[in-house]
Amino acid sequence: MSRRLPIIHKVTDEQSGPFQRQHLDLEFSNGERRRFERLVSHGHGAVVVVPMLDEDTVLLVREYAAGVHRYELGLVKGRIDAGETPVQAANRELKEEAGYGARRLDVLRAMTLAPTYMSHQSWLVVARDLYPERLPGDEPEELDVVPWKLAELDQLMLREDFSEGRSLAALFIARQWLGGRE
Incomplete structure (x- = not known):
């Protein structure tokens, strides 16, 4: 089953060492809203x-x-x-x-x-x-x-x-x- 990706309403960035921390305000296809965090690596992998x-x-x-x-x-x-x-x-x-x-x-x-x-x-x-x-x-x-x-x-x-x-x-x-x- 293929699902539609959540809509990102807002991204807030903050530095955290070698990674950048992002807070994502998301809305899922069923209308549920949540705030997720992710670490975005700097560099090339x-x-x-x-x-x-x-x-x-x-x-x-x-x-x-x-x-x-x-x-x-x-x-x-x-x-x-x-x-x-x-x-x-x-x-x-x-x-x-x-x-x-x-x-x-x-x-x-x-x-x-x-x-x-x-x-x-x-x-x-x-x-x-x-x-x-x-x-x-x-x-x-x-x-x-x-x-x-x-x-x-x-x-x-x-x-x-x-x-x-x-x-x-x-x-x-x-x-x-x-x-x-x-």
Whole structure:
């Protein structure tokens, strides 16, 4: 069933760090009026990179996660800088965080974090045919690079130190996509 989008009667903006908070005064097709909030990201989105060391092995990175105050395993990720494509950003972040570049990069799809109240999108990129190359990054310390077999995702998905939703979703999407290729 396709619904008509709500009518936006008023938008009120306020700054909130890297995001802009908007208050939306909405009217739905049934006449109900509500006020919603959303966070509008500044910038050009982000990338989540699935770097494949070989056909069976993905490279994860371990870095400090301030939100949960612990070291967390996850995929290479970062923002897309002005003028960059998702492919360029993915290759740059891969070099900065894992010390590898990629000769083959495939953008699979955009993913959202919380689309009911955030506009932020992350592009899922699979990186293959890796070669060693390091660029200086913005991390305060060098990240640990941890090889992980795709066949062992069932063990990874239940680890306490691997909890980021984008990394979880990206690995399962990439595994399915890679498995369907010749």
